[in-house]
Amino acid sequence: MDRQSPLNSNQIIQRRRVIRTLLGAAVATPVLSLIGCGGGGSTATTAVSSSSTSSGSGSSTGSSGSSSSGTGTTNSGVTTTTDWATGGTSSITENFPDDSLFDSSSTCSVELTESLTEGPCYFDSEYRDDISEGQTGLPMMLCLQLVDANCNPLSGYEIEVWHCDVEGIYSGDTSDSSDANGFNSSFCTGNDSDALAAKWFRGIKVTDSAGRVDFASCFPGWYSSRVIHIHFRVKNNNNDEVVSQFAFSDEFVDAICTTHSDYSSRGEPDTHLSSDTVFRSSDDDYLFDLQQNADGSLLAYKRIIIS
Numbered sequence: 289m290d291r292q293s294p295l296n297s298n299q300i301i302q303r304r305r306v307i308r309t310l311l312g313a314a315v316a317t318p319v320l321s322l323i324g325c326g327g328g329g330s331t332a333t334t335a336v337s338s339s340s341t342s343s344g345s346g347s348s349t350g351s352s353g354s355s356s357s358g359t360g361t362t363n364s365g366v367t368t369t370t371d372w373a374t375g376g377t378s379s380i381t382e383n384f385p386d387d388s389l390f391d392s393s394s395t396c397s398v399e400l401t402e403s404l405t406e407g408p409c410y411f412d413s414e415y416r417d418d419i420s421e422g423q424t425g426l427p428m429m430l431c432l433q434l435v436d437a438n439c440n441p442l443s444g445y446e447i448e449v450w451h452c453d454v455e456g457i458y459s460g461d462t463s464d465s466s467d468a469n470g471f472n473s474s475f476c477t478g479n480d481s482d483a484l485a486a487k488w489f490r491g492i493k494v495t496d497s498a499g500r501v502d503f504a505s506c507f508p509g510w511y512s513s514r515v516i517h518i519h520f521r522v523k524n525n526n527n528d529e530v531v532s533q534f535a536f537s538d539e540f541v542d543a544i545c546t547t548h549s550d551y552s553s554r555g556e557p558d559t560h561l562s563s564d565t566v567f568r569s570s571d572d573d574y575l576f577d578l579q580q581n582a583d584g585s586l587l588a589y590k591r592i593i594i595s
Contacts, residue, residue: 355584356426356549373584374550377420377504379427381583387498390433390591404532404566404574407519409458409476411468412492413448418504419491425454425506425550429581431589434499434522441499442594446523449503450490452476454550456511459486507544507586510557515564516541518576522592529594534576535567536588 355371373379413419430449434442452458460477461484462468477483489508493501510516515535522529538560545551561569576588 356547370580371584372544372548372580372586373427374424374548375427376422376424376506377418377427378422379583380429380504380581380585382429382581382585384429384431384502385587387433387500389431389587389589390500403530406470406521406531407533408470408472409452410450410519410521411462411465411471411490413450413487413490414464415493416491417493417502419449419489420504420506421459421486421488423453423488423506425509426544426548427583427585428505428507429585429587429589430503430505430518431587432501432520433589433591434495434501435591435593437593437595439593441495441497443495443497443499444524445495445499445529446492446521447495447501447592448490448492448521448523449505449518451505451508451518452511453483453488454506454509455554456509457483459488459490460484461487507551507588509551509554510541510545510559512558513565515559515561515567516557517566518588520592522594530592532574533566534574534590535561535564536576536578537561540578 356374432447432449434445434447436442450458457478457480458476460471460473460480462471462473465471473479473484489505491503493503495501508516508518515538517533517535519531519533521531541560542556545554545556561567567574576590579587579589581587
């Protein structure tokens with residue numbers, strides 16, 4: 289595939305200038321949105337070896353892929369050597385886990401947070417389960433649960449997600465989008481021809497009776513001046529409830545980016561949480577909880593709490 293490098297010097301300069309211009313006021317006025325019922329570390333977060341975790345009954349959803357040796361890590365930085373799957377979502381053979389994934393203590397502990405910037409790479413997407421469009425990468429089950437301030441599930445809400453590919457490039461086919469006014473095509477796609485013709489790593493789903501949505505995707509790559517992150521938007525009756533982002537711990541990101549075969553050619557990101565333009569390095573509420581599935585895919589999950 290003939291693709292431009294997202295990291296040539298001109299693009300790095302451009303990305304830094306645009307991201308700082310557009311995100312200079314990234315930390316918005318606090319709104320009544322809350323993230324992380326029970327806190328970032330109240331549920332199991334270990335990216336464990338495949339012998340000690342199971343995410344479903346094991347019925348096949350795709351053909352097995354190869355594995356890539358790496359280091360898994362919890363959000364607290366505890367590491368465990370493990371093998372990760374490669375080759376994208378076709379390598380996922382496990383079922384998505386049941387709703388007990390989101391169980392925490394009997395007390396619903398919440399913390400107020402602010403809505404984070406939409407960013408320059410948004411345009412509205414389509415309803416779909418697998419958002420990868422056959423792209424490669426560490427296969428990832430992305431699970432989100434929407435609840436209210438009392439941890440009651442909220443059904444019938446739209447949750448939309450978008451993120452870049454393994455090379456830090458966003459898709460850019462806005463031909464069917466009704467909301468692409470803020471999309472900075474040159475910055476987000478690097479004018480890559482494949483990206484301009486694609487809608488990869490974008491999708492919408494409606495929460496079920498448990499407030500739950502699941503997406504099949506791939507762990508994102510990085511681009512200069514930002515930590516690896518996934519954007520999300522929650523809507524009810526076409527009105528925004530919250531627009532924000534979730535990230536991954538530096539330890540986990542560095543391990544995948546230096547040891548996984550789909551990412552290691554680019555190495556560690558140039559930006560970590562302490563220097564990111566959006567996130568606060570002192571707060572874990574925006575970090576995904578992580579596990580490794582028995583098939584070697586990544587399970588990234590989080591509760592979103594709104595009032």
